[in-house]
Amino acid sequence: xxxxxxxxxxxxxxxxxxxxxxxxxxxxxxxxxxxxxxxxxxxxxxxxxxxxxxxxxxxxxxxxxxxxxxxxxxxxxxxxxxxxxxxxxxxxxxxxxxxxxxxxxxxxxxxxxxxxxxxxxxxxxxxxxxxxxxxxxxxxxxxxxxxxxxxxxxxxxxxxxxxxxxxxxxxxxxxxxxxxxxxxxxxxxxxxxxxxxxxxxxxxxxxxxxxxxxxxxxxxxxxxxxxxxxxxxxxxxxxxxxxxxxxxxxxxxxxxxxxxxxxxxxxxxxxxxxxxxxxxxxxxxxxxxxxxxxxxxxxxxxxxxxxxxxxxxxxxxxxxxxxxxxxxxxxxxxxxxxx
Numbered sequence: 001x002x003x004x005x006x007x008x009x010x011x012x013x014x015x016x017x018x019x020x021x022x023x024x025x026x027x028x029x030x031x032x033x034x035x036x037x038x039x040x041x042x043x044x045x046x047x048x049x050x051x052x053x054x055x056x057x058x059x060x061x062x063x064x065x066x067x068x069x070x071x072x073x074x075x076x077x078x079x080x081x082x083x084x085x086x087x088x089x090x091x092x093x094x095x096x097x098x099x100x101x102x103x104x105x106x107x108x109x110x111x112x113x114x115x116x117x118x119x120x121x122x123x124x125x126x127x128x129x130x131x132x133x134x135x136x137x138x139x140x141x142x143x144x145x146x147x148x149x150x151x152x153x154x155x156x157x158x159x160x161x162x163x164x165x166x167x168x169x170x171x172x173x174x175x176x177x178x179x180x181x182x183x184x185x186x187x188x189x190x191x192x193x194x195x196x197x198x199x200x201x202x203x204x205x206x207x208x209x210x211x212x213x214x215x216x217x218x219x220x221x222x223x224x225x226x227x228x229x230x231x232x233x234x235x236x237x238x239x240x241x242x243x244x245x246x247x248x249x250x251x252x253x254x255x256x257x258x259x260x261x262x263x264x265x266x267x268x269x270x271x272x273x274x275x276x277x278x279x280x281x282x283x284x285x286x287x288x289x290x291x292x293x294x295x296x297x298x299x300x301x302x303x304x305x306x307x308x309x310x311x312x313x314x315x316x317x318x319x320x321x322x323x324x325x326x327x328x329x330x331x332x333x334x335x336x337x338x339x
Contacts, residue, residue, distance in 0.1 A: 002329040004260075005306045007171075007199040007253070007278060007318035016203065016239035023238030028054075028230050035234030039241050043208040046244065047172075047193055048184035051216035053209045054237055056228055058083075058170045061194035061209040063091045064222045065166045066131060068215060069192070072097035074130030077118045077158075079105035081140040083168055084133050095226070098130060108138030109146050112157035119161045132158040135168040136186055137175045143257075143279025145178035148185040155189040167193040170207070174200055174277040177250040191215070200250050200278060201243035202319045205236050249319065253278040256317040256326050263330040264315075267337050278317045285311040287337055294337065301332035 003009045012020070026032035036054050044052035055061045062084050066076060076092055078085050080102040084092065092098050103114045110118070115132060122128030134154065136146045155165045167190040169175070176183040187193045192211035197203035209219055223229060257275045264280070265272040269287030272280065282305075284294045291307045298305055308314035317326070 001302050001304060002321065002325050002332065003304045004280075004315040004317065004321065004329060005304050007316050010198075010202045010318050010320045012204045012239050013202065013242075013319075016242045019238030019242050020235045023234035025232035025234035028233045029224070033232065033234045033237065035241070036237040039237045039244075040208070042241065042244060043195075044210050046183065047169075047187040047195065047210050049187070049193065049210035050213040051210065053216050053219050053223060054233070054240070055194075055207050055209055055223060056205065056230070058168070058194055058196045058207040059088050059091065060223070060226055060228055061207045062088060062133075062166070062168050063095050064209060064219050064226065065192045065194060065211075066092050066098065066133070067096040067222055068218050069164045069166060070096050070098050070130035073127040074098050075101045075120055075127060076131045076133055077101050077103065077110060077115060077129060077163075078133040079103060079108050079110060079135065079138070081105075081108060081138070082133060082135045083139055083170065084135075086140060099127075101129070107144050107146065108135060108141040109150055110134070110154055112153050115154060115157035115163075116160075119163065121161075129161065129163050132163055132165045133168060134165060134190065135170075137171045137178070137277045137279070139170070139279070142273070142281045143171070143174070143275055143277040145175040145276045146186075147179060148181055148189070151186055152189045164191040166190060169193045169195040171196070171199055171277065173247050174250055174254070177247070178254060178277045183247075197240045197243040200253060200318060201246045203236075203239045203243035206240045208240075246319065250278070253317045253319070253321075256321060256323060259323065260315060260317065260326050260329065263326075264333060267334055269337060280315040280317070281308055281312050282315065283312050297336035298333060301336040303329045303332040303336070
């Protein structure tokens with residue numbers, strides 16, 4: 001079975017399992033786990049921030065950031081299709097008591113003009129804008145990689161109103177790889193950034209939240225409130241350290257995604273644009289089958305994908321899929337749909 005549902009399906013390799021078995025540990029709530037401390041310091045350095053915090057999930061990292069940047073009742077500007085809006089269970093309202101002002105961003109990124117238009121100044125009747133949330137790569141828009149220049153211009157627009165900026169960078173290393181820029185070119189323009197260890201980087205669990213030292217001190221307390229205070233957590237931070245060594249391999253995933261997309265696009269009834277990162281989106285409308293039927297046919301031929309829209313499916317390349325697997329997936333797709 002070739003599992004292309006997500007890059008979250010990767011399993012830890014031998015070096016990660018060894019790191020888990022041998023990691024020095026301590027009680028992280030007391031900040032005594034040396035492996036976690038090492039991971040946090042290295043993660044912060046990678047994205048050019050003063051400090052970082054190890055969190056169990058990307059969603060928790062995003063929600064902690066939103067809570068710490070805002071006051072109750074404020075508005076958060078975010079793209080309508082962003083992860084924090086679509087797939088975090090209304091966490092902004094539940095955890096931070098804020099409301100969302102959604103915009104239809106340009107390739108998923110609110111433009112400077114949209115930021116200015118959406119900004120609400122606090123007064124007797126209105127809560128004010130407390131945060132701008134960005135996403136790079138943008139998952140729901142097909143893994144689009146947003147350039148540093150556009151990130152800078154949008155963040156600058158927020159700062160004109162003294163509004164902080166948080167980046168959901170679950171796949172920010174994919175964005176940097178796709179754009180062939182240092183990741184700091186994408187993170188320098190934001191006040192905080194979350195990135196996942198458990199997607200393209202291949203760790204079994206965990207994400208990092210980074211920002212200035214004072215922000216991370218507050219975030220650590222909120223992590224405890226959210227149930228994220230962990231004990232001898234070096235056993236999963238060790239694989240996280242190994243994951244940081246995998247950044248340079250992401251280009252292979254992108255190359256595999258391009259090969260997959262080109263092959264799928266040759267199948268009658270499929271329309272597949274060239275991907276910008278590791279996410280391939282195929283429109284199945286012209287096959288004459290609905291999404292669920294296409295997914296079932298693919299699964300019958302040993303290929304797993306996921307629904308992505310009314311007529312689209314998503315296939316995501318990752319560390320556990322090599323070029324031979326991509327060819328096998330294409331063979332399965334042809335058998336499933338060339339009929």
